[in-house]
Amino acid sequence: MFDTFVLRVKRRSILAGAIALLSVPIVGASMAQAASVEEIKAKGKIIVGIQGDNAPWGFVNSSGMQDGYDADIAKLFAKELGVEVEFAPLAVANRIPALVTGKVDILFATMAMTEERAKSIQYSKPYAGNIVGVVAEKTVAIKGPEDLAGKEVGVPRSSTMDKAITEKAPPTATIRRFDDDAATIQALLSGQVQAVGGNQFYPQRLNDAKPDTFEMKFPLLTSYNGVGTRLGERDWNEAVNAFLDKIKASGEHADVYKKWMALPLPEFPESMPNIPYTVN
Numbered sequence: 001m002f003d004t005f006v007l008r009v010k011r012r013s014i015l016a017g018a019i020a021l022l023s024v025p026i027v028g029a030s031m032a033q034a035a036s037v038e039e040i041k042a043k044g045k046i047i048v049g050i051q052g053d054n055a056p057w058g059f060v061n062s063s064g065m066q067d068g069y070d071a072d073i074a075k076l077f078a079k080e081l082g083v084e085v086e087f088a089p090l091a092v093a094n095r096i097p098a099l100v101t102g103k104v105d106i107l108f109a110t111m112a113m114t115e116e117r118a119k120s121i122q123y124s125k126p127y128a129g130n131i132v133g134v135v136a137e138k139t140v141a142i143k144g145p146e147d148l149a150g151k152e153v154g155v156p157r158s159s160t161m162d163k164a165i166t167e168k169a170p171p172t173a174t175i176r177r178f179d180d181d182a183a184t185i186q187a188l189l190s191g192q193v194q195a196v197g198g199n200q201f202y203p204q205r206l207n208d209a210k211p212d213t214f215e216m217k218f219p220l221l222t223s224y225n226g227v228g229t230r231l232g233e234r235d236w237n238e239a240v241n242a243f244l245d246k247i248k249a250s251g252e253h254a255d256v257y258k259k260w261m262a263l264p265l266p267e268f269p270e271s272m273p274n275i276p277y278t279v280n
Contacts, residue, residue, distance in 0.1 A: 034102035037081070037235040045084045048074045049104035049228075052089025053182040056201060056260040057110040057128075060089070069260035073127065074108040076252060080243050091180050093158040096120050099228055106236065107228030112160035114223075115274040122233065123226035124240040125277045126268040127253070128261075132161055133219040135188070135202045136195035142217040148173040154184045154193035161197030164220040188214075224268060226277070234279040241277065 040046050050070050051058040061067040066087040078085035088104050095109045099121060112130065113123050134153070136142050142151075145168040153169060155162040157177040161184075165175055176193055178184045181202075188196045189209055196202065197220065206214040227244075229236035247253040254265040271277070 034230060034233075035105060036233070037239050040083060040105060041081055043083070045086055046078050046081060046106065047086045047088055047104045048078075049090045049095055049098050049107040049109050050074065050087050051092070051095075051110050051180070053180060054110060055205065058087075058089070058108075069128065069256060070108040070110060072256045072260070073247075073253075074106075076247055076256070077106075077108070077240070077243050080246070081239070092156045093179070095228070100230060106240070109228065111225055111228045112223040113226045113272060113275050114160065114163070116163075117228075118275045120231070121228045122231050122237050122279060123228060123275055123277060124237065125244050126224035126226055126272075127244055128225040128257070129266040129268070130160075130223050130225060131200040131216075131219055132164060132197065132221050132223055133200075133216045134165075134195050135198045135206065135214055135216050137213055138215050140194060140217075142195060144218055145169055147217075148195065151195055152176055152193040154178055154187040154196040156181050156184050159197075160221075160223050161199070165197040168220065185209075224272070226275075232279060237279045 035043065050066060052066070053059055054068075056068050058066065058068040058070045066089070071087065074087070075085055088098065090098050090104075090109060095107055095111065096117065098104045099107050107121070110128075110130075111117065111121075111123070113126065117123075134142060134148070141147065149170040149172045152174045153165055154176050155165050155178070157179060162175075162177060169175060176187065178187055181198070184196050184198065185202065185205055187193045188206065195217070198216075200216070203214050203216055227240045229240065244253070248265075257263065257265045
């Protein structure tokens with residue numbers, strides 16, 4: 001009886017020890033991947049977090065390659081560092097966790113600059129602009145937030161659209177959250193929702209599927225996107241800001257913007273409240 005009890009205790013001790021040992025390398029490994037700029041240069045490769053299915057920002061093209069505005073800017077940054085680039089497509093809600101745990105080195109991932117996110121990551125200077133609004137079929141009568149009453153409205157989970165719709169929609173609106181832009185767009189196309197919170201390219205993507213059917217009903221806000229790096233990592237922040245200054249001066253920034261946005265490069269704000277562009 002005593003031997004059985006001892007055996008049980010030993011088994012529990014071994015199991016507890018195994019669990020403890022397993023937990024240590026997981027944390028250590030995730031943080032160990034957070035490399036400095038010089039370490040990335042020595043390694044010869046940078047891992048860029050990007051949105052995988054959000055044209056024209058980031059998407060996989062017909063050749064199976066990562067493409068889009070963010071991809072082109074990230075490739076220029078990798079060229080500036082003298083390294084190869086590897087893209088890691090991320091869902092909206094996974095972008096910041098992937099960065100802070102070191103799974104990616106940097107985010108060129110349609111990261112709208114918000115005060116809340118600035119508590120978790122370091123933003124660069126703005127490098128893109130984006131109009132966010134409510135999109136629905138032309139036949140649906142929506143002129144302002146009050147017209148969302150009683151309707152189901154789709155948004156990408158944890159996105160700028162999610163925050164804006166949550167703040168402005170009336171209490172009787174039902175907000176349905178989806179994993180990414182593609183799933184949100186599909187929800188509107190399939191009739192799961194009557195409207196969506198989307199960026200300036202949503203109507204184009206929707207009308208590609210159902211021509212001359214959708215429109216942006218009203219704007220919610222104009223947001224600006226920044227490159228995301230980890231808090232306190234001055235080397236990454238300085239490298240990115242210097243790079244953005246360089247491609248803006250050379251005209252490369254405007255060329256990439258015109259290619260994907262069909263718009264001139266916007267004037268970016270010199271500062272934004274509670275969103276520092278540099279490491280303090």
